[in-house]
Amino acid sequence: MFHPRRTLRALLLPLAAGLALTALPAQTAQAASTLTNGGFETDGSGAATPGGWSESGDTGASFVESGGHGGSYRLSHWASTAYKAETWQYLSGLTNGNYKLTAWVRSGGGQKSAYIALKNCGGAEQRTDLPVSASGWIRIVVPVKVTGNQCTISINSDANAGNWINVDDLTFTSGTSGTPIKGADISSLAKSEAKDGVYRNSSGTAGDALAVLKSSGMNYARLKVWVNPADDYNNKARVLATAKRVKAQGMKLLVDFHYSDFWADPGRQDKPAAWAGHSYSQLRTDVYNHTYDVLNALKAQGTTADMVQVGNEINGGMLWNEGSTSNWTQLAGLLNSGYDAVKAVNSSTTVALHLAEGGDLSGTRWWFDSARSNGVKFDAIGLSYYGYWHGTLADFQTTLDDAASRYGKPVYVAETAYPFRLDSEDAHENIIDTGAELVSGYPASVAGQTRWMNDVASIVEAVPNGRGLGIFYWEATWTAVGGNGWDPTDASSGNGWENQALFGYDDRALSSMSWFRHR
Secondary structure (H helix, E strand, O other): OOOOOOOOOOOOOOOOOOOOOOOOOOOOOOOEOOOOOOOOOOOOOOOOOOOOOEEEEOHHHEEEEEOOOOOOEEEEEEOOOOEEEEEEEEEEOOOOEEEEEEEEEEEOOOOOEEEEEEEOOOOOOEEEEOOOEEEEEEEEEEEEEEOOOEEEEEEEEEEOOOOEEEEEEEEEEEOOOOOOEEEEEOOOHHHHHHOOOOOEOOOOOEOOHHHHHHHOOOOEEEEEEOOOOOOOOOOHHHHHHHHHHHHHOOOEEEEEEOOOOOOOEOOEOOOOHHHOOOOHHHHHHHHHHHHHHHHHHHHHOOOOOOEEEEOOOOOOEOOOOOOEOOOHHHHHHHHHHHHHHHHHHOOOOEEEEEEOOOOOHHHHHHHHHHHHHOOOOOOEEEEEOOOOOOOOHHHHHHHHHHHHHHHOOOEEEEEEOOOOOOOOOOOOOOOOOOHHHOOOOOOOOHHHHHHHHHHHHHHHHOOHHHOEEEEEEOOOOOOOOOOOOOOOOOOOOOOOOHHHOOEOOOOEEOHHHHHHHOO
């Protein structure tokens, strides 16, 4: 990626003012072996305590009202003054094993905390925050391992006046969730280091950025490759060198082919200079040979790619004009040349196709329907999703879930990011540098960046049938270092993304790296 530039209930039951959230008893008369009234339909609107559930804290702030996700009613937390509320249900007689709670949620944001937890289940409490989504419902999952034949489902708010959440359609079933990919693009790292870029751990000790990221939970690195870039970085030789470091850290490797000498994205898919004037037939050969050459060299040095992207953000195709989406037959030929080259090197390497605009359901359907009808081969779907450009979290979940189901393929976030501050460290204007550009409920702070990543990760984790693979953060190591700007043809160009890296302006690892450990 590169770019230059509730309706709220009016009347409530009186609040039980001053009550703190109480510890749950080991057992309760309402204990059940299966979840009761998960859709909050039993009592109708106005029920102070939904059937099958119990309440603690400011109980008047927890109530049932109309406007459900699947049925007519939902659980809501809201009050005109600050409140703490917990709505919970105790389950007993469970067979020990792995379970997951699924829930549809909305939140206006602003709370000190708002989450669903599974606790008293025999191990550590498992918690998932409610993403900020005022308009659209979002499905989340909370997994837990039950070892004591019991578990408590707990919906919590520690909120300021006027803050609200909606929860509906809860299910508690056997199963697991989680995502295998906790990754980041580190394509900028080699050049940054060559230009005296420094990376420090959270204590301030300088060291290997990859080691710092690995110790924080990162397990997969993404590297872009250009054909013959002007600055001699992000080419075959540099990818080979960095791949050795990636594999030495025990991480997996994704190679992102741009098939260009420069940034390739929805607005620009320039052919490499060396391929200029080539016929379509020759371009197919070029794609095959280039892909095979890079990947075979990686294999030969013991750093075989685990995943490959044939093209980068190819909404409009690649290798324009021959590979434009205005000529799907030719685009399909180019994409399949890349696929065939990947499989010729290593048949178990996953081949992904990558689009931008992760909240665009119709656009994503059109593209992959066209790809499928033209015989394009692929193993996985990657979507870029930047919340300040690509629609709401609910839009994103709808698109991601649809892609996984419609095409029967695993899906992942190929790129996402969020700012931890708005000001620039260098002279170059940041891509996101005003409060008006931010996603509502997610401030430009380390806490906001952390919340964004955890909430996006929750959406990927909740993709049905285990088809959510995970996330690659973009671009974790692209800090403000002189000479390592956005334009490989201009050494004086600056970086518009340093406020969205995972290292701060003091070069220290940000605590937002904690998102890597999201299940």
